[in-house]
Amino acid sequence: MPQRKNNEDDFWAKVDKTDGCWLWTGAPNNNGYGQFMMDGVHKLTHQWSWIFTHGEPPVGQINHRCGVPACVNPDHLYDGTQRQNVKDAVGHGTHISIIHASKTHCPQGHPYDEANTSIEPTRTGVGRKCRTCHRERQRERYRRKMQDPAFREAERLRAEAKNRSRGHEPRLLR
Ligand SMILES: [Zn+2]
Ligand SMILES: [Zn+2]
DSSP states (O other), X not given: OOOOOOOHHHHHHTEXXXXXXXXXXXXXXXXXXXXXXXXXXXXXXHHHHHHHHHSSOOSSEEEESSXXXXXXXXXXXXXXXXXXXXXXXXXXXXXXXXXXXTOOBOTTSOXXXXXXXXXXXXXXXXXXXEHHHHHHHHHHHHHHHTTXXXXXXXXXXXXXXXXXXXXXXOOOOO
């Protein structure tokens, strides 16, 4: 006897519809997204939800307004660009906490907390950057540049011009 195939009803039967998010009750993948197989096609559950609701796949990537990967509430999904997805991640912090939940500090030991973490697009999605390390790298670059007399002189002139435009006496850089 052939195995009965999944259909749309089987999909919604596995969804816990709360007043807010509609949560997939099946096992999530490593990134927290639900997965469902139908007609031999394997897709993430929010993608199925989109297709069942709109009758066709989205033009771009589907994003969660709510930031909950397992959510399949059609009202919480929208068709967006990769760029938009990064902005969402910044807003929710969720993608990042899922991808790198085990890492709490940067390689130099600075905490990946809200103040010290910037979220930026990478080739594979979004990644976290340590702001302290970034600042230190910038400072070091500046220090190295300042060893060049020509750069130092240019900086001095820039500072003078700035002070003049503010109506201050020119001040020498330390
Ligand atoms: Zn939701
Ligand atoms: Zn760091």
